[in-house]
Amino acid sequence: MGEAVPPYRRIAAEVRRRIEAGELRPGDRVPSARAITEEWGVAIATATKAHAALREEGLTVARPGVGTVVAGPAPRRDHELTHERIVTTAIAIADADGLAELSMRRIAVTLGVATMSLYRHVPSRDDLTLAMIDAAFGDLRLPPRLPGGWRAGLELCARRQWALFKRHPWLGPSMSLTRPQPAPNALRLTEWVIAAFDGTSVPLDQRMYIQILLFSFVRGAASALEPEAEAMRESGLTADQWMDSQAAAMNRLNITGGMPNIQQLTTADFDFDLDKLFEFGLARLLDGIDLFVRAHAE
Structure with a gap:
């Protein structure tokens, strides 16, 4: 004989049946813990476990001031x-x-x-994150041949990574620099950047450092994307609108704090923009790498 089904499981199964049958619809209250104790003649602890099982299945959610309600249609198989x-x-x-x-x-x-x-x-959650990273990088397309040498290749690669991070603001913060996740599509990107220096005198290990440096730059700029998106969701203000709201406070600090250069930038209406920062930083980074590659050629 099989093991007896625990009472809380029988109760959860009956509530699920009611949801599947349409007797309880999305948003409807399900029997409270006290109602369960009265209907099934069980202890309050058993009723609480039945509620927990229903929530774990995604069948119900707790709504403050309302109680436990049906979360949505009955789960598919x-x-x-x-x-x-x-x-x-x-x-x-x-x-x-x-x-x-x-x-x-x-x-x-x-x-x-x-x-x-x-x-x-x-x-696990780690497996999910890895799969998400790999799927996201699977959308990043690079040509099989480099478009005009290593600099043009790195520039193209960086811009497409930047566009990818902007589409998925969570992506940059989810990736580790010191403990890189083994995502095949991300590794293919690494291989592509390393191969960009074929035909130069740059050693393999230093090509890898260049790849890490380039990725770190793009990821670093992208690290502001998710906090900014969250701030917009919570405040309803764009970055420009938020800066406008802080203008008076910034002016007071500049005047009293003895910061003439900051004051001049403020009065000149300096326009901070992440895309401009990315373009400026990428150009300076590639300028530095260019000097490094030239030095190896001499």
């Missing part, structure tokens, strides 16, 4: 799940709301599946 669907959904959530808002439960609710079913396709 696991055979509709694929690794690609999970990763695509995770990227869409992170793009829209930031990586901090991404969770297995959020993905499950979006897909309409049980939360635990995701782990059969993506074993």
